[in-house]
Amino acid sequence: AAARAQEAYSQIHHGASGVARIAKHGFLERHWLGIHMGFFNDEDLDLLRTGRAHVAHCPSTSMLEGKGILREGRILDAITAGIPVGLASDTSDQGSMLRQMQLAYAGHKEAKGDDRVLTSYAVLDLATTTGAACVGLGDTVGRIKPGMAADIIIFSVDSLEYGSGRD
Numbered sequence: 287a288a289a290r291a292q293e294a295y296s297q298i299h300h301g302a303s304g305v306a307r308i309a310k311h312g313f314l315e316r317h318w319l320g321i322h323m324g325f326f327n328d329e330d331l332d333l334l335r336t337g338r339a340h341v342a343h344c345p346s347t348s349m350l351e352g353k354g355i356l357r358e359g360r361i362l363d364a365i366t367a368g369i370p371v372g373l374a375s376d377t378s379d380q381g382s383m384l385r386q387m388q389l390a391y392a393g394h395k396e397a398k399g400d401d402r403v404l405t406s407y408a409v410l411d412l413a414t415t416t417g418a419a420c421v422g423l424g425d426t427v428g429r430i431k432p433g434m435a436a437d438i439i440i441f442s443v444d445s446l447e448y449g450s451g452r453d
Contacts, residue, residue, distance in 0.1 A: 287330065288322035289353055305330035314339050319420055321376060322347060324359025331360070334369045340420040342374040343412065345389040346381055357397040362404065365412075372417035373409070387413050 287293055287304050296304045305326050308314045314337035321342040326334070334341070341364055348355035355361060365371050375386050387409050394404045418428025427435050 287320065287324060287326040288355075290325050290358070293325050303327060303330050305333055309333045309337060316340075317422070321374065322353065322355070323364075324348070324353070324355030324361050326360055326364075331363060331367045331369065334364065335367055339369070341369060341371045342376075342420060343371050343390065344374050344376050344380075345386055345393050347376055349389065349393065350380065356393045362394060362398070365408070370416050370419050371412060372420035373412040374417070383413055 293303055296302065296307060300307055302310070303326060305314065305320075305323075306329065308318070314333055316338040318337065318339040319342055320334075320339065322344055323341045324343075333339075341361070343355075343361050345356060347353070348359070353359075361371060373383070373386050373390055375381060375383065380386075381389075390412065391404060391406060391409045395401045415424070415428045418424045418426075430438060
């Protein structure tokens with residue numbers, strides 16, 4: 287579900303979406319992580335949720351390759367549906383995790399024309415708690431709490447770099 291053309295090909299040549307094909311073969315389960323996903327239908331959302339699958343969202347790749355996932359994809363629908371979506375960067379030349387957070391935060395707002403679609407707290411969750419869960423480490427990292435291996439991150443969100451700081 288990484289590109290509209292891939293989904294169209296899957297429907298034409300296999301009679302099903304990519305997600306449905308993966309589910310049919312028994313691979314869509316809690317250890318499954320779909321990268322660059324965004325073009326899935328309502329049935330796919332149900333399959334992802336019931337299979338307890340995960341999605342890795344790479345906003346810089348979508349933007350640089352013109353995939354259209356931020357504008358036309360369903361990442362926000364997946365998050366709303368309770369599917370674990372983690373923020374990721376699939377290559378080192380596409381920036382740090384902080385850059386991915388900035389792109390997700392600003393990119394989804396611009397794409398949807400709505401500054402309420404993804405708060406800074408939600409983006410931080412995608413990069414930490416949910417991101418850790420997506421790679422099977424949710425019990426050991428991703429949160430600052432007793433017993434967890436964690437670093438601390440501190441951001442001053444009052445600068446222009448982070449928007450208005452009102453969320």
